[in-house]
Amino acid sequence: MSLQILPRGRWVGARVKRVEDPRFLTGEARYLADIQIPGTVHAAFVRSPYGHARIRRIDTSAARTVPGVLGVFTADDVAVLPPLASGLPIEGLKPTPQSVLAKEKVRFVGEAVAVVVAENRYVAEDAAELVEVDYEPLPAVTDAERAMAADAPLLHEDLGTNIVYQKTTTLGDIDAAFAQADRVFRRRFHTNRFVAAPMETRGCLSVYERASGQLTFYSSTQMPHMLRLFLALFLGIPEHKVRVISPEVGGAFGQKMTIYPEEVVIAYLGKVLGRPVKWVEDRRENLAAATHAKEQIIELEAAVRSDGKVLGLKARLIGDGGAYSFNTASALIEPLAAAGIIPGVYDIRAYQHEVIAVCTNKSPVGAFRAVGWTAAQTARELFFDEIARELGLDPAEFRRRNVITSDQFPYTTMTGMVYDSGSYRESLERALELVGYDELRRRQAELRQQGRYLGVGISLYVEPTAWGSEIALQAGFPFPSHDNATVTIDPTGKVRVAVSVHSHGQGHETTLAQVAAEILGVSIDDVVVEHGDTDRAPWGMGTYASRSAVIGGGMVALAAQEVREKLLRVASRLLEVAPEDLDIQDGTVFVKGAPDRSLSLFQVAFAAYLDGRVRAEGEEPLLSATKFYDPRATYSNGCLVTVCEVDSETGLVHLEKIVAVEDCGTMLNPMIVEGQVMGAIAQGIGGALYEAMIYDENGQLLTDTFLSYALPTATEVPELIIEHLETPSPVTIGGIKGIGEGGLLATPAAVAGAVLDAIWPAGRTIEQLPLTPERVLSALTAETGA
Amino acid sequence: MERVPITVTVNGQTVSAEVEPRMTLADFLRDELGLTGTKLGCEHGVCGSCTVLWDGAAVRSCLVLAAQADGAAITTIEGLATEGQLHPVQQAFWEAHALQCGFCTPGMILTAVALLSEDANPSEQAIREALSGNLCRCTGYQNIVRAVQLAAERLRSSS
Structure with a gap:
């Protein structure tokens, strides 16, 4: 396979305005809740108000008598449905099967216990209020370390423990590294549990046609084909009679890449009731019962030479997995991913990690942009800042002394990641230059004299992208995958691209059209991109983990290239020249060097379909190709620098600016890249300063509205300065890398680093994010004795 | 439940309807009039996705009842572009x-x-x-x- 098939020209690399935008701008776009099918009935779930309780009895009789109610269902009514469990083939990982409606016990606030279906949502909610569940409250455990204690309340009694995984791995000569160290440092961080909070909540609509046995399932999902597969298996419907349609999706960020119990229940009820059944989650449900993310307790230990060289690292990573080791990738999704990336961009040749996954009485943990890597990056970068200061080194200089340099690529880390290329040191230097680092340090010292607290935070990162089989393996999650694209030129010469990667804000209808247009020599206006419907898009995994630019771009390039060759073979017979002497531009096929000998794409395509004489022996008439792509592992990188000032009276953090230098290889559309970076940075600001899911000791969720769970608004996000470096990957088609997650991977470290820098040495006492005014102020007060 | 008669101007069109007293303006626009461009992101007045113009002022349609809109002029996203020209x-x-x-x-x-x-x-x-x-x-x-x-x-x- 040629990696060079993707040229850069008129379309690839251009700031093309998004072709999908008009329907969003005018309100025509149809999300799940907007789909109206005659005869639809509506579901409302009854959810646990307890973090941990035994279900003694459920009385649905009052709810059933409400006019307009079609049915009330509990675990007993859906007993035919198998429990959900993680299928990840990792030795030593204990499964925690989850009944789709809670059976015998509830294990977190918000767990679905029953579901009411009624003629409209208002009536469904009225009736849900009348479902009486008799609970016997049990002691809850909401702290991962406490959950590991021998006397902790057990979530899954049959396991005899809340620890679903624990394993230590030693890479390199860790004892020698620590024996040779001049200094050894230790630090503990507790990264916060925060959530994707897409503006559109989850939802689904099940339409079952009894006569044909066909299930059409609409869902706000990131992975329609995976959902189809699992629905077929869970419901016992042959897969070819299941169609999943993911309409417009109002943000997902990983939260919608799982098979949710609610989806299985609703799909089933559509079949049982013979009426379309719709469920649209409300915000409280989303905050309580959709997957949470990113909470870990990470203890780091570093063996360091006095010149700042890190000789070895030890990490203990405890993932707080919530009530179930969830079906996406289990409770390992956070700590195992984190363990792999702890060394990051640094040249560290001895490493030991202990990965622990624990169940607690909280919502299960799933994917959220930069899974595991956010926590790992935050802990390591803040730790390195601290080591630098202890050694009397500038944090930037400390990084220079440890960073992997460009002459070391390809670089294999101790955890088996193969960094293909990048600009680690270069991005650091460029970011420092852009932010005016030396001047900032001078200003910081001056302001400190005046009792003002200015801080600078650096976060230098590498991001595994292109989530295919190889990188999944390198990151510790052995799950093979592949994705497919079909490119077709219709008889009129128009181009249709159908892809397995789903778009929920990423702009694939534009970027993937750019790829096809470039290769086929047509205008982007002559290309449509389809996705999200299993009947129209070819098979594949969907969109997550910064995979769609690389995988989508690559597979569209492959398919478009094959179609181009077919088209040119037809044209060569029409024009009586060799195919290699032909080119296509602006929808015209012409003889190189003799542009007047030409045919329109329409003429060639029309002949290909309808004029049998131009078809060679054995040639297929359709101008169509379906190609798969499962890329080699590739890694993006970048550097963020944050400047902030901390108000020592209130503890409030004012962000002045964030500089982001990123390198995602070849860019399909820089405008879209910048959009990804800026959006991810804003989420990272939320994670650093504002967002946290808080449970009390009884397992009660205290943050179940957008008042108590605070997202950044336009006034909290400062000026963002973005600059691109472009180091094309030597191992992917077109050199594309991917950049979906870098911003959220790196920002909490950069922002928290700036805050801790501002208030140093008080910063050393803070070990938990987010950096709320209370935490900042209490650290400052303790330090200054004020 | 007794229904309330209302007359509202929505995107320049006069609409008369009878609504349940508890129906929100957002649900009225979306479910009764099919104007699904108005989005519901939180239904507790924080996210602003359901914002519509009420006599020209920005209002959260999840926090007001359809019955309250009697006599008001409402503009939704569907009513912003004129004759195919984006605003x-x-x-x-x-x-x-x-x-x-x-x-x-x-x-x-x-x-x-x-x-x-x-x-x-x-x-x-x-x-x-x-x-x-x-x-x-x-x-x-x-x-x-x-x-x-x-x-x-x-x-x-x-x-």
Whole structure:
């Protein structure tokens, strides 16, 4: 396979305005809740108000008598449905099967216990209020370390423990590294549990046609084909009679890449009731019962030479997995991913990690942009800042002394990641230059004299992208995958691209059209991109983990290239020249060097379909190709620098600016890249300063509205300065890398680093994010004795 | 449940209906009139996705009842473009890449329209404050602020 098939020209690399935008701008776009099918009935779930309780009895009789109610269902009514469990083939990982409606016990606030279906949502909610569940409250455990204690309340009694995984791995000569160290440092961080909070909540609509046995399932999902597969298996419907349609999706960020119990229940009820059944989650449900993310307790230990060289690292990573080791990738999704990336961009040749996954009485943990890597990056970068200061080194200089340099690529880390290329040191230097680092340090010292607290935070990162089989393996999650694209030129010469990667804000209808247009020599206006419907898009995994630019771009390039060759073979017979002497531009096929000998794409395509004489022996008439792509592992990188000032009276953090230098290889559309970076940075600001899911000791969720769970608004996000470096990957088609997650991977470290820098040495006492005014102020007060 | 008769002007059209007293304006627009461009992101008045114009002012349609809208003139996102021409704010959102998933976009655009009708030349800070009642999880707001600046510029030079 040629990696060079993707040229850069008129379309690839251009700031093309998004072709999908008009329907969003005018309100025509149809999300799940907007789909109206005659005869639809509506579901409302009854959810646990307890973090941990035994279900003694459920009385649905009052709810059933409400006019307009079609049915009330509990675990007993859906007993035919198998429990959900993680299928990840990792030795030593204990499964925690989850009944789709809670059976015998509830294990977190918000767990679905029953579901009411009624003629409209208002009536469904009225009736849900009348479902009486008799609970016997049990002691809850909401702290991962406490959950590991021998006397902790057990979530899954049959396991005899809340620890679903624990394993230590030693890479390199860790004892020698620590024996040779001049200094050894230790630090503990507790990264916060925060959530994707897409503006559109989850939802689904099940339409079952009894006569044909066909299930059409609409869902706000990131992975329609995976959902189809699992629905077929869970419901016992042959897969070819299941169609999943993911309409417009109002943000997902990983939260919608799982098979949710609610989806299985609703799909089933559509079949049982013979009426379309719709469920649209409300915000409280989303905050309580959709997957949470990113909470870990990470203890780091570093063996360091006095010149700042890190000789070895030890990490203990405890993932707080919530009530179930969830079906996406289990409770390992956070700590195992984190363990792999702890060394990051640094040249560290001895490493030991202990990965622990624990169940607690909280919502299960799933994917959220930069899974595991956010926590790992935050802990390591803040730790390195601290080591630098202890050694009397500038944090930037400390990084220079440890960073992997460009002459070391390809670089294999101790955890088996193969960094293909990048600009680690270069991005650091460029970011420092852009932010005016030396001047900032001078200003910081001056302001400190005046009792003002200015801080600078650096976060230098590498991001595994292109989530295919190889990188999944390198990151510790052995799950093979592949994705497919079909490119077709219709008889009129128009181009249709159908892809397995789903778009929920990423702009694939534009970027993937750019790829096809470039290769086929047509205008982007002559290309449509389809996705999200299993009947129209070819098979594949969907969109997550910064995979769609690389995988989508690559597979569209492959398919478009094959179609181009077919088209040119037809044209060569029409024009009586060799195919290699032909080119296509602006929808015209012409003889190189003799542009007047030409045919329109329409003429060639029309002949290909309808004029049998131009078809060679054995040639297929359709101008169509379906190609798969499962890329080699590739890694993006970048550097963020944050400047902030901390108000020592209130503890409030004012962000002045964030500089982001990123390198995602070849860019399909820089405008879209910048959009990804800026959006991810804003989420990272939320994670650093504002967002946290808080449970009390009884397992009660205290943050179940957008008042108590605070997202950044336009006034909290400062000026963002973005600059691109472009180091094309030597191992992917077109050199594309991917950049979906870098911003959220790196920002909490950069922002928290700036805050801790501002208030140093008080910063050393803070070990938990987010950096709320209370935490900042209490650290400052303790330090200054004020 | 007794129903309440209302007459509302929605996107220039007079609509008469009988609604349940507890029906929200958002549900009325979406479920009764089929105007699903108005989005529900939180249903407790924080996210701003359901913002519509009520006699020209930005209002959260999840927090008011349809019955309260009797006699009001409501503009939803569907009523903003005229004769196939995008409103300058819509056009600016497109050009500045001020949307990704698009879910918050109708509310953002209508909030910006209300702002610009009151202040033709808002400062960046004023724009940020006016938008601070609308949550966006995709864009990081920077391009939204730029879009509003761009629209303001164009509206000033065209008036």
